[in-house]
Amino acid sequence: MSRVRRVLITGSTRGIGRATAERMAQEGDEIILHGQRAEDVEVAVMALGGRASAVSGISGDLGDRAALARIAERAGDVDVLINCAGIYRDTAIGAIDEAGWREMIAINLTAPWLLTRGLLPGLRRRRGVVINVASDAGLIGFAGGSIYCSSKGGLIGLTRALAVELAPTVRAIAICPGPVDTDMMRQSVAKAADSEAARRQWNEYTHLRRVAQPHEIAAMIAFAASNAAGFATGAAWLIDGGVTAGRRI
């Protein structure tokens, strides 16, 4: 039995990050949860604490570079960095502005970069893994997604660059989920004029005629981080219900 791995998961108080934390805690990993707000992190740590060998939490705004440096410092050496935190705002090109650009790029692209750079000495020492949770939107475009797609496409590029440069010591993999039943999606559905129709539309968007559950993405993240995936690096794994495979007419 190998030693317990230390795993930092950003954005892990809910959604895919939370499901990943639960999954990897079950597998015996030491989990460092992260969320923007301290109270959310506290709740998540308590919820997870009973089930895992060791759970701790760090809070901080990933759009704030000083906070990122603090998070990296407090996390210490980790075996697995999972950059899961992300934000989405629908922005038609006529409505984009500097602030909106900077916010989404900072959290979705620059934060994974800065955390990786900050944690790199430990990742090298531990022959670790960086998992970046990108999106199918990094590979296909949609209206209103110019900033989001830029950030996620950039994250896939960053993953490839890390994989090529950090091999053979550190692996890097991008996970590209399609639509997932998270708070992020529920909020967008709730905002729609006809929520029922919006939900149906999301289900119809995939070939599997449903959206993913967070645990289905978490399972693939956990696998990517495991030794069983030890030959995988630089890859962008699509877990999208077939969305990027093609279209029905």
Added chain:
Amino acid sequence: MKFDFSGRTALVTGGGRGLGLAIVKALREAGARVAINDRTPAMVDSVIERLGGGDDLAAAPADLAANGGPECAVALALEAFGGLDMLVNNAAVNIEAPIEAIDDQLWDLHLDVVLRAPLFTTKAALPALARTKGAVLNIASELALHAIPNNAAYVAAKHGLVAMTRALAIELAPQGVRVNALCPGTMDTELMRECAEASGDAAGYHRAFAAYHPLGRIASPQEIASFVLCLLSPAAAFMTGSAVAIDGGSTAGRRWEG
């Protein structure tokens, strides 16, 4: 192949040298009026002077890394021509550095010039492009399709640019505006020569990049520029959201060097 761009107008960012300048020359030779963007008025004026001046050239200097810079470049082009048919987002920076040496400033510079500027020039030019059913061409890179070491900020930004191209292609298609990305391999430009010099072994750097491309050489900016004309022309009228590689085969696969 000859293309006729008479009566049409273009803005080329980073048009003062390298591939940008080759695109400016090619568009002009094909009859287009071209607004040239580069960082400073002096840089743009000197390029226009070297090109012999003329009513078919306009200056659109602006620092694309600065807030408001992309919008300024577009405003100058629109002021000169009263409209716009083609926007070529060509300006880039590429400063090689290992991961540990990429500081915040270097990261931000790549994201601002390579990724943010094309989005905000497109936003500013969109009303004009929608009127002319125009085209946007984003000059990405083969490094938008795969990676090499010591270039993480550039690779990330160029990948993002291709993803942005696809998003904008879908969004702007109903307005008849095409958006594509061109992904060139290594070209014999000033930028490439600077990288070669910075490496400390310029000749070795050139040899390595020639060997890296399956065709055994790097590209001339002129041959890339002629493909740019094709993508901007009616020959590519059904093409939108594409990321086209013109890379001497470097992203197609690997040769086994036994």
